[in-house]
Amino acid sequence: MDMRLSNRAVLEVRGLTKRFGGLTAVKNLGFEVNSGEIFGLIGPNGSGKSTAMKSVMGIERPTAGEVIFEGENVAGLPAHKIARKGFGMVFQHSRPLNRQTVLENILVALLPDSLFMLFPDKALVERAKWIADRVGLGNVMHRRPPTLPFADLRRLELAKAIARDPKVVLVDEPFAGLTRAEVDIFSDLIRSFRDEGRAVMLVDHNVKSVAALVDRVLAMYLGEEIVTGKADEVMRNETVRRVYLGGAIETHARPETSFKDRAPLLQVENVSVFYGKAQALENVSIHVHEGEFVSVVGLNGAGKTTLFNTISGFLPYGGEIVRGGDKLRGTSPAKIARSGLVQCPESRELFGEMSVRENLDLGGQHLPDDKRAAQLAWLFELFPILRERQGQMAQTLSGGEQQMLAIGRALMMQPQILILDEPTLGLAPVILEQLSKALTKLRETTAITVLLGEQNVTFALPHADRVYVLEHARIVWEGDPGRFASEAGADFL
Amino acid sequence: MSNFFTTRLFFVSLALVVIAATLPLYVSGYVLGLLTVAFYFGVFAMAWDLLFGFAGEVNFGPTFLIGVGAYTAGILNAQFGWSVYPCIVLGALASVIAGLVLALPALRVRGPYFGLTTLVAVLMLQNFIVVFADLTGGEIGLTIPDVISINAGTNYWIALGFMTISAAILYGLSQSPIGLVLQASGQDPVQAGALGFNIVKHKLAAFIVSAFFSGLSGALLVFYFGTASVGTVVDVAVGVNVIVSAVLGGRRTVLGAALGAIFLIVAGEFLRPTGELATFIVSAVALLVVLFFPGGFLGAALSREARS
Numbered sequence: 001m002d003m004r005l006s007n008r009a010v011l012e013v014r015g016l017t018k019r020f021g022g023l024t025a026v027k028n029l030g031f032e033v034n035s036g037e038i039f040g041l042i043g044p045n046g047s048g049k050s051t052a053m054k055s056v057m058g059i060e061r062p063t064a065g066e067v068i069f070e071g072e073n074v075a076g077l078p079a080h081k082i083a084r085k086g087f088g089m090v091f092q093h094s095r096p097l098n099r100q101t102v103l104e105n106i107l108v109a110l111l112p113d114s115l116f117m118l119f120p121d122k123a124l125v126e127r128a129k130w131i132a133d134r135v136g137l138g139n140v141m142h143r144r145p146p147t148l149p150f151a152d153l154r155r156l157e158l159a160k161a162i163a164r165d166p167k168v169v170l171v172d173e174p175f176a177g178l179t180r181a182e183v184d185i186f187s188d189l190i191r192s193f194r195d196e197g198r199a200v201m202l203v204d205h206n207v208k209s210v211a212a213l214v215d216r217v218l219a220m221y222l223g224e225e226i227v228t229g230k231a232d233e234v235m236r237n238e239t240v241r242r243v244y245l246g247g248a249i250e251t252h253a254r255p256e257t258s259f260k261d262r263a264p265l266l267q268v269e270n271v272s273v274f275y276g277k278a279q280a281l282e283n284v285s286i287h288v289h290e291g292e293f294v295s296v297v298g299l300n301g302a303g304k305t306t307l308f309n310t311i312s313g314f315l316p317y318g319g320e321i322v323r324g325g326d327k328l329r330g331t332s333p334a335k336i337a338r339s340g341l342v343q344c345p346e347s348r349e350l351f352g353e354m355s356v357r358e359n360l361d362l363g364g365q366h367l368p369d370d371k372r373a374a375q376l377a378w379l380f381e382l383f384p385i386l387r388e389r390q391g392q393m394a395q396t397l398s399g400g401e402q403q404m405l406a407i408g409r410a411l412m413m414q415p416q417i418l419i420l421d422e423p424t425l426g427l428a429p430v431i432l433e434q435l436s437k438a439l440t441k442l443r444e445t446t447a448i449t450v451l452l453g454e455q456n457v458t459f460a461l462p463h464a465d466r467v468y469v470l471e472h473a474r475i476v477w478e479g480d481p482g483r484f485a486s487e488a489g490a491d492f493l
Numbered sequence: 494m495s496n497f498f499t500t501r502l503f504f505v506s507l508a509l510v511v512i513a514a515t516l517p518l519y520v521s522g523y524v525l526g527l528l529t530v531a532f533y534f535g536v537f538a539m540a541w542d543l544l545f546g547f548a549g550e551v552n553f554g555p556t557f558l559i560g561v562g563a564y565t566a567g568i569l570n571a572q573f574g575w576s577v578y579p580c581i582v583l584g585a586l587a588s589v590i591a592g593l594v595l596a597l598p599a600l601r602v603r604g605p606y607f608g609l610t611t612l613v614a615v616l617m618l619q620n621f622i623v624v625f626a627d628l629t630g631g632e633i634g635l636t637i638p639d640v641i642s643i644n645a646g647t648n649y650w651i652a653l654g655f656m657t658i659s660a661a662i663l664y665g666l667s668q669s670p671i672g673l674v675l676q677a678s679g680q681d682p683v684q685a686g687a688l689g690f691n692i693v694k695h696k697l698a699a700f701i702v703s704a705f706f707s708g709l710s711g712a713l714l715v716f717y718f719g720t721a722s723v724g725t726v727v728d729v730a731v732g733v734n735v736i737v738s739a740v741l742g743g744r745r746t747v748l749g750a751a752l753g754a755i756f757l758i759v760a761g762e763f764l765r766p767t768g769e770l771a772t773f774i775v776s777a778v779a780l781l782v783v784l785f786f787p788g789g790f791l792g793a794a795l796s797r798e799a800r801s
Contacts, residue, residue, distance in 0.1 A: 059683055083689035095681045099745070100673065108673045109688050115698045117670045160688060 010035045010199040011168050016065035018055050025051040027223040033199040040202045040214035045300045046426025048223035049203045058082040088166035092173045094157045096145040103141040109163035135159045150277040151182045168199045176301045177278040187213050205299045207235050251481040254465045259289035271319035280306040282473040293450045295460040298470035304453035308419050312343045340416035348406040352395030363412030379408050400431030417449045424456045439463050517646035525649040531758040532652035535751030536659045536710035538738040540703040546745035548699040549679025554611035555735045560618050560727035562588035562708025567635050567721035577639050581712040588708020596700040634722030641716045664747045737779045743789030
């Protein structure tokens with residue numbers, strides 16, 4: 001047999017590009033995955049890694065480029081055709097058929113794409129049972145999904161993805177929402193896919209969490225490849241370190257004792273939150289003093305957004321949240337926001353078909369006309385670009401301008417406490433600099449208390465007086481930003 | 494799914510059908526007539542549930558499919574003198590073709606637009622009937638010379654038999670591998686695609702099956718009434734009744750939809766002495782069920798079983 005042929009990559013991606021309107025999510029990406037290899041596609045939130053995976057699978061149609069599977073270009077085919085050629089995908093969020101058993105759910109994945117199969121084949125049922133055993137669902141195969149713990153639901157997703165014996169398995173964030181013990185079990189399962197000769201491609205946020213699992217890693221940022229190589233090589237790469245950790249960070253922390261309020265303005269005490277069976281926050285306690293700038297850093301999925309949504313009153317929780325001595329439980333989100341605890345959400349939530357000015361005016365709706373005008377004038381000082389864009393529809397703004405508008409709208413509510421959830425998401429470095437300057441100004445010229453959530457450490461540290469690190473639903477580190485790099489930084493590569 | 498014949502649902506259904514079959518021996522023709530209409534409505538509602546409950550597509554215009562079947566059968570009989578049975582078969586086929594023409598483009602649009610397309614189709618059909626009054630009888634309605642039978646008992650048995658067979662086929666289909674794939678595509682189209690299923694193909698098939706049973710039932714109903722009119726088989730209000738029946742009986746249950754239809758029609762008739770209030774009361778009950786038991790009659794029972 002020709003050795004070169006048998007060693008050839010099962011999956012080859014060349015010049016893959018995906019544009020959404022004016023936004024280029026994936027830019028000229030190229031890599032190959034061999035059978036019997038685990039390949040990681042790594043990048044911070046908004047870097048385009050999930051879009052790249054969806055473009056390979058055919059869920060998104062690539063704008064340009066080739067996806068070559070066993071010598072055949074499958075780019076542009078619909079997902080169901082690509083799947084039948086030998087691809088399986090493990091989704092992060094599962095929506096199993098709740099009235100069917102686990103076994104029947106697996107059986108669905110085995111069915112042919114035919115309108116004439118009225119009775120399931122005995123052989124298919126046997127195969128489904130074998131797969132259930134294979135992923136560790138043997139004991140629960142006759143139960144229905146609503147009665148299963150979260151980890152078993154993830155196993156069910158694995159089972160469906162490998163059901164038809166695919167040559168390429170794509171896994172979207174394999175460990176999201178799993179405990180450390182479960183991470184080990186799932187790592188072993190994914191390794192066993194490799195050992196069976198499949199090509200496995202993982203998408204995740206940072207190298208470290210998958211370093212023990214992957215054979216090779218491609219790190220990407222803003223849709224483009226930074227470097228490809230072994231996990232430890234990639235972690236040593238200068239550009240990767242800069243993207244994740246930043247260069248030398250100048251911090252301006254004010255000591256906690258310099259804040260005059262005796263009891264902190266905002267206290268989150270032992271808060272726990274569950275999404276169904278998955279625990280999103282576990283006994284989280286943080287506090288923020290009046291006028292303080294506190295950053296909560298954590299990777300995607302660590303629970304930052306959940307924490308902020310809990311504080312804003314959107315989620316039921318265990319524990320207590322106290323603001324200025326009063327418990328917030330039972331107060332509606334609208335009332336919390338109106339009383340000056342304002343969140344600028346990660347997803348921005350702009351009114352896309354309204355103008356920039358209308359968006360801002362809605363933020364300042366409750367103010368008397370003269371106060372609103374004054375607030376607006378102040379805001380235009382902070383973000384001059386918004387003054388120029390006043391008449392433009394919000395959805396036609398660039399990503400950076402949209403983020404400024406989202407922050408601006410929150411500021412029009414004259415917050416006492418401003419929560420900023422990942423303002424840097426998917427933004428180019430030059431925009432980050434502008435945002436960073438605005439935050440500096442905010443900190444130096446106003447009394448607004450800021451709670452910032454970020455996975456971009458470079459952005460989160462320079463302004464912060466204090467930093468919390470959130471990991472797997474728990475606070476694992478608290479301290480001065482100057483000590484962050486030496487004490488907690490390694491987890492962020 | 495293979496052991497349906499041992500489930501409680503099967504025995505309860507069987508008992509209900511057997512009891513229903515003996516009714517002509519001891520109830521009045523008036524009650525039989527009422528139930529006959531209710532059974533045809535039951536098929537409308539079951540056919541609709543296959544689309545909404547399983548394929549996840551809300552068809553706001555069930556009466557488009559029903560109306561095409563009913564009017565095709567009626568016109569062929571009244572205007573061209575064709576005999577009853579070919580008219581019924583052609584009515585069902587016309588409904589399938591009309592369904593295809595509507596669904597092929599409509600299934601390519603996402604979300605609420607599919608529903609809006611189906612709603613517009615009903616209004617167009619209604620307009621067509623009024624405009625081409627020479628052919629269709631217009632607003633007054635079309636008088637059909639032939640009927641299947643003049644005996645109330647026979648008509649009742651035909652309707653019961655038709656509903657039972659339709660229920661068996663539609664329920665069987667919903668529990669078959671095709672039903673599973675359909676349910677998966679309705680619940681999570683992206684994942685169903687990634688599992689290798691052509692979603693448009695499966696949804697189109699569901700639409701065709703739904704159209705066939707709607708059209709067939711519409712055609713049979715016309716030959717029971719002896720007339721075809723906009724108010725009985727096309728009007729949007731009729732479609733709303735079909736939808737309410739299915740939701741009331743329980744989404745994703747097929748059989749529940751028939752129960753809902755029978756409840757809706759029988760309750761409406763019992764409340765007739767209250768005059769105009771009848772519709773209001775039935776609608777209020779429907780609203781309460783939708784708001785507080787969105788699973789419907791059968792849905793609530795089945796999901797309790799699923800949890801245990």
